[in-house]
Amino acid sequence: MNSNKQNIIQLKNVIATRLTPLIDNDFILLDIPNHRNIGDSLIWKGEVEFFKTLQHKCIGQYNRYTFKKSDIKSDKTIILLHGGGNFGDIYESSQSFKKYIIERFPNNKIIILPQTVHYNSEANLKRDFAIFNGHHDLYIFVRDLISYDIIKENFNGEKLKLAPDMAFFLDFDSDIRNTETLKNLYLNRTDAEAIKDSFQNVIEGEYDIKDWPTYNSSSQRLNIISNYIEALDGKLSNVIKYFPGSSLIIDNAYGFKKKNGMDLHINRGKEFINQYHKVYTTRLHGLILSILLDKEVVILDNVYGKSKNFYDAWLKDFNNVKLYVKNES
The missing domain is CATH 3.40.50 (Rossmann fold)
Structure with missing residues (x-):
């Protein structure tokens, strides 16, 4: 549990x-x-x-x-x-x-x-x-x-x-894994909320630096192509939805995409986090998913304090959840 x-x-x-x-x-x-x-x-x-x-x-x-x-x-x-x-x-x-x-x-x-x-x-x-x-x-x-x-x-x-x-x-108790690896994860967001400072000096032991696995962070070209595909899906959905019989072509939730995309993304996220012993994250939901999977997690935050502010409101009594505070001295 x-x-x-x-x-x-x-x-x-x-x-x-x-x-x-x-x-x-x-x-x-x-x-x-x-x-x-x-x-x-x-x-x-x-x-x-x-x-x-x-x-x-x-x-x-x-x-x-x-x-x-x-x-x-x-x-x-x-x-x-x-x-x-x-x-x-x-x-x-x-x-x-x-x-x-x-x-x-x-x-x-x-x-x-x-x-x-x-x-x-x-x-x-x-x-x-x-x-x-x-x-x-x-x-x-x-x-x-x-x-x-x-x-x-x-x-x-x-x-x-x-x-x-x-x-x-969400209840992910059945997905909790006691991994044998001691490798840690530095989950570092690469979008509009990314912070300029690097936290690599904070992270202990052997670690990987990655964003969510759905973002193709190892290939900028693939990521750009995926962005264009998502934009095209939205534009086509926005036009075709007015055609007679459009409900046979596009899904109200997913447009032209797979009808189980939500669960596919979540399963990839669970598999991703479960590979690691400890998670250092600049993403709020890297933090939340790590908590739901009972991982030790360190909050590094985004550019405007989203995760810190959430921690201050709700997470101070949680086990194995720590907020990194930069020493300004």
Whole structure:
């Protein structure tokens, strides 16, 4: 059994206690991640597991390219927007989709599932919340106190909620492996949130430096090709969804991709983490997946403190989870 089992159960209870009462009708999940980020697949799977505990039904799941306004047929349908770390001005396509939904569905209850918030521009923040504050029944869940404070200054505090990441609704106890290797992993993100500093002097013993295995980090060319394929899938889905019989060609969740992509990504992530004795990670979901697989993990953080802020909010009592703090002296 996971050495953090009770701590994980407590986080699940926080989510259920704060989120379940708001979902008082059938609902739809939007902006699900039709891409290679294993972390987003973990969040999505956690959301799906959470839905199994609810009295009301999920009547559809759409990514931002397959969704049509006509897919929501009633003002009573609750709209859930996928959680993660894309609230702000780093990931423009996801933020623009949030604004589109909030403006187009003024009479539906909308719940943004637990997010990390980050803005590089105060002007962008003010512009976004001019839209968000125009909706009378919008709830925003955030994953850390820094995000909470950012939104509290700009939004109705009664509809702002603090909750852990939805991936904590996953149970991977049967996947826990006591590996014989002493090799460690330095899971170093290579995307827009990557930090410039190297942490290699922090890592003990023999180790590999890798990003998620879905990112082809050993071949920049393959990674670029994969990015183009994902972009093309979205563009084609966005056009073909309006054709008669489009549902026979594209899947609402996966577009033109394999219909089990979420589970494939998660399985690759579990196999990847389970190869190592100890994990040093700049990815939040490298941290969360390592906890779910009962690995010793050291938090190195991303460029704006996402993982540190999450640790401060929820993980201080967890076993074998340490936060690296750089010595400035």
